Amino acid sequence: MESMILTPRLACIAALVPQGAQLADVGTDHGKLPITLLIEGRIAHAIGSDLREGPLDHAARNAEEHGVILPLRLAAGLDGISPEECDTVTIAGMGGQTIAEILQNAPWTADGDHLLLLQPMTMIYELRQWLWAHGYAIERETLCREDRRHYVILSVRGGAKECLYPREKCAVSPALLAAPDAGAYLRHLIERETRALNGMERSENTDIAKLRSQQALVRELTAALEGLK
Structure with missing residues (x-):
């Protein structure tokens, strides 16, 4: 069984x-x-x-x-x-x-x-x-x-x-920010998305629109984490 x-x-x-x-x-x-x-x-x-x-x-x-x-x-x-x-x-x-x-x-x-x-x-x-x-x-x-x-x-x-x-505004929600351990999760996301952003910035073939979207995403996540403090 x-x-x-x-x-x-x-x-x-x-x-x-x-x-x-x-x-x-x-x-x-x-x-x-x-x-x-x-x-x-x-x-x-x-x-x-x-x-x-x-x-x-x-x-x-x-x-x-x-x-x-x-x-x-x-x-x-x-x-x-x-x-x-x-x-x-x-x-x-x-x-x-x-x-x-x-x-x-x-x-x-x-x-x-x-x-x-x-x-x-x-x-x-x-x-x-x-x-x-x-x-x-x-x-x-x-x-x-x-x-x-x-x-x-x-x-x-x-x-x-x-x-x-827009996509970057959907990185978090009020419900997510109210969850226990939201801060730890946001720090995890910021690290992950920042690594992705750094890779895009180093690449010579990165689409400008995608780069700006990723930059906006990292800003949204960072602001959300700051708002929890």
Whole structure:
């Protein structure tokens, strides 16, 4: 029987799922997140979806071995899930662009009735930019560490005003600045983005517009850190 011990990243997401939720876990892989929540009695119901048959077969075995019911859907994103089947959606371990595409292909996620817990592996600035531009509110940002890597989980709900911001203005959010350990995370970002900027400045082939955007990004992050002090 496979252990359902969650990694720090998945445990952090699990802690954000409301008690009694009806959960849709997109990209469920082996189903560890929903199965753990079902075992603990934290949620009323769960559905897992994935693009690949192999992980879903593994998730089905795990659910059976642990004595829980986990309907599984072979589908891209939320294509196999209807809005009335869930009130909470978790999408984790994917790039920010992929998460945005999943939400765009499921317009009902913008209705304000569903809590979206989003954990992007890449392109988090672009995901914030897309969310704000399409009327999603970032209600909370939760930071966690796994090994040496930093992760951010966005608690999001639709039904907000659409706001257009340039990429550098999406490097932080009020929700991020309110998170514990925001200062340490911002210092990490500043170091990373400054290294990228230095590389661009040394290169003879750097696009001027991209250089200026990166400079603005570092300024935004630095100002945000200063504002925390």
